[in-house]
Amino acid sequence: MILLLLIIIPLAGGILAWASGRRAPNASRAIALVAALADLGLALVLWSRYFDQIDLMRQGAWLEEFQARWVPEFGISFYLAIDGVSLLLILLTAVLGALSIAASWSEVNERVGFFHFNLLWILAGLNGVFLALDLFLFYFFWEVMLIPMYFLIGIWGHEDRIYASMKFFIFTQASGLLMLLAILGLYYVHHQETGVFTFNYMELLGTPLARGTGWLLMSGFFAAFAVKLPMFPFHTWLPDAHTEAPTAGSVILAGLMLKSGAYGMIRFVVPLFPEAAHEFAPAAMALGVAGIIYGAIVAFGQDDLKRLIAYTSVSHLGFVLLGIFAWNTLALQGAVMQMLCHGFSTGALFILVGMIQEHLHTRDMRKMGGMWDTVPRMGGVAMFFAMASLGLPGLGNFVAEILVLLGAYQANAWLTGIATTGFVAATIYSLWIMQKAFMGRAIREYHLPDLSVRYMTIFGVMILMLVWLGLYPKPVIETAQTSIEHLQKIAGGASAAAAAPGQTKGGER
């Protein structure tokens, strides 16, 4: 029931916020914030329960389940369940959701109700994606969150918003349809093998697949998740969408929506198609490394501050891809950690740029410089998040990236070696931001207010999170650990089980 509430609260809150938006914009903002905080409260309740049940969780139990009939004719059910990894992502969604509502409190003044409606429906869709264990339901939520995101970029975005929102929508929708084809393919293959029509993840696990079929179906899933992640070379929608989106949109895109791609890889691609994924892993890792290097280099070449940060996302998410396909405990822990830390560090940078743009009406770094003197608090905060982004030890991103590299080293030493150079590149672009925008001599007079109490609170929360994840990541690692072990067992067990019939079939031929 609590899982259903996690989805229903933002849905209902969105409708309320829309309804109240016309007369009382502040009420609409408050409703949205309360809805996000209510989700956070529920997620915290679940998390507190987690440590009581940790022994059960170690055996691969779900922390909480919810199942209802939906379209029984086709074996579609409304099946939600939560484990450690999804719990962490739900927590991240609630925190970043609340922060982005707070961050756009004064930025968005037009059509306030509809804005918060879209924002909350994205959060609902994300929660659905992280909880759904019925593949049809998963696809449903996956698509549902696109429309409000499209509106968010298309209505409240910057200059090129129409182009960016259209590109975002078509990229994700087209790749999503490939996933739908793959889901249906799996559904029919499963029916052939067992005579049962079902979209239930638990039942579809371990469906024996011929080698070619497995590859084909896996690539359908992989396409959707790779576009969302975004994996090099499918990242081209991202710089446009992130740059043109309003602040809250960028925060949610970078902080949460990209994570849904990574989550899909962890939850679906590898466990459902262990053999194909195993064969594909070196290529996927190589693409991850390519993303790390490429994103960092291109980021360095940007003058548009927001575009620069967008490209750093490509780089950071490359680590996630590398970690996932290394598929050992260390690397997976790193990937999960990176998802959380990237959400905070990049989200914070986007909020900063949003503030700068709100007052300077530009994102061009060539028109900035020496801002530290005018806005020292903002400078300090920017310095902190730039350091987080470059992976300074003591902050979460360092832990995450080190874990990924340690794990990936066991899988593929050469690629890991190349990936390490990403650290150098990250140092360069992070310092570059500081140098161009905040250091040096002021090239003009800025009419820029320094951080208000509201912003200090927002950034304070994010700083605390990153420091906590950097210094004492144990609770998070423990939470992810049980699910990661379980997922590894599923993938390993299934691949062993599937290997046997596959070999006999090969022998017969």
Added chain:
Amino acid sequence: MNAQEWAALAPILALSAAGIIVLLASAFIRTHAAAAWLALLGLGAAFVSLWMSPARTTPVTVTPLLIVDRFALYFMGLILVSAIATCALAYGYLKHFSDRREEIYVLIVLSTLGASVMVEARHFASLFLGLELLTVSLYGMVAYVREDEHALEAGMKYLVLAAASSAFLLFGIALIYAELGTMDFARCAAALAAPSRASSPLVLYAGAGLLLTGVGFKLGVVPFHMWTPDVYEGSPAPVTAFLATASKGAMAAALLRLMSGVRIAEYPALAGAFGFVAIASMFAGNFLALKQTNVKRLLAYSSITHLGYLLVAFVASGALAAEAVMYYLAAYMITSLAAFGIVSVCSTSSLQLNTIDEYRGLYWTRPWLAAMFTAALLSLAGIPLTAGFIGKYLVISAGAGAAQWTLLAILVVNSAIGIYYYLRIVVAMYAAPSEPALHLEPLSIEGGIVLSLLTLALVVLGVYPSPLIELIRAAASGFFS
């Protein structure tokens, strides 16, 4: 004819009576409202009689021409919904029309009768009768606003092309009759399947080809689609709604019944022809819609694409395909009615909202209207939470079940292309309003009711499709199996 057969014919009888009553009444009492109400009453009576039909339990064969079964009842329900919506929309649309306004309701009722006969047809003769009744009434409806030269042009175009396509159809029927010696669908199928048949496939193929040409014209699929954009654009908006839904729906239902006895996989030429038409329709409709600035033309091209999607399920065949076709048609009809309904309430017989630009900023002046149009467009694009999504899912599922991967890949590509032009309208509606602000009449009560119900239906069918799927499953049993 026994009592049960009469009872099974009740909807048809109600429609026939309604046609005559509206015709006679409007000869004496020339009141717009009276004619509209009488027509609505007749259509409503026919709709209610569907629930009391004995055919709900067992199919009733009435004469060699008609069969009333759950399949027919299902499609008659859809057609009547479309006719009722058309009546309500036409009432608002023609309110300020200075010429005679009453006769359009006669035409709507008669064309509904024709469409109903088509979905009950089990014989080529009744199929043709129904089709002609539908088409001839549509000639009048398309050109109803006679002062408008676009409407006249559309009427002429539709007249010439539809008459020509009827001739093709008739000749095709004649050739099939010459070859198989029967015009009964079931016996045709049996004769086809009989191994002893002294075959002359050329005549048969020619007949089937001509038949499908006629059908293709009605459905507006490539390469028989040329009339669609002009006629859609020129007709009064409520008539466009009827044309896009009831007329195409009835033809698709008749085709489904006709094809249900034929194992399409055994005729590679037939399957190939269907596949080709499907692919060509998907691509041509989409590419022509991409650059359209006229909303009605855009929706016309998009309807070509949608019929292409539908044909994918025809190629797949099998029980699942029949279900997919039936669901898709329901979703498509409700969505199109909603979309054209919005175009209709935004226009009157004298002033039409045509270009996408004219819809700019609609959300800020008329939020509900814009929200409903958005829902309809998203449903056409097949986005979740709408009926269009479930419809598209079922078609894809039917295709996947028959391993038609090429067709499905093309369908996916086209879905992605389609999103672009649907979103162009959505973008315009949510953009800042143009200056000077659009002046629209306030939404009429009947228009508001119809549109809200349609929007509600398309959301409910998208979120909770189970009841309708159960209904369809019962109605589709025996088709394509």
